[in-house]
Amino acid sequence: MDSTIPLPRQQRLLHLLKQAEGELSAQELHRRLRAVQQVTGLATVYRGLKLLLQAGLVRCRKLPSGETVYAPLERDQHHLTCVRCGHSQALPFCPLGTGSLGLMSVMLQGFKPLFHSFSVHGLCPDCQATQTET
Template sequence: MRAVRTRSQERILNLLKSIKQGISAQDIYVELRNRNQSMGLATVYRSLESLKLEGLVQVRTLGNGEALYNLAQQDKHHLTCLQCGASIPINQCPVHDLEGQLQSTHKFKIFYHTLEFFGLCTQCQLAQTAD
């Protein structure tokens, strides 16, 4: 059964469909204002939380603490540099089999998963050795 969504939630979903990349709650707020679909920042956060609990939106927290939201269409995997903040998407996923096992053994409905490795990119490694 589909949950009844508020107008704010529908506006956020439509925005995320058109953006196709991670975006912060503050940027969602600004973008909606630019599209003459204003809502309060607190409403943006509440709507994102509801959509996340429904499994429609996923959140990815960067090394600097910023949260990026996007549609929960596929699993996301990244290499993230702790020095410069560069984030490199990776396509391999070693945990898909584990996900299926966990759903089965724990009777747990998994909407999506993220996998993120933190370290130093090539440029930051070179800069460290140059010092």
């Protein structure tokens, strides 16, 4: 199998990810497949996502809750994530640089990246305000 051409099951997952406005968990993808009468087990969804990751077609990000969310690779988003309330805000730019990968090109030394993620974890303004009130 050519690693850049996913099988029909993976194509359905990729299609759902591209339709979604944000990132989706494997559980949410499973729910959406079931809603359109696509009988697929949750383990099959996880295997499909793993193959899409290995093919470089999707990226993933782990939330503070431990849940992993997925998005199409072309959505190069990076986040500020509150560790208290879980709110996640996308950054409007890639802090690692673009083009020849900017800062990353110095660090890669022949390594071929498929995707990267950048997250800053801390307290959002609302949680900071409630922290100072108590």
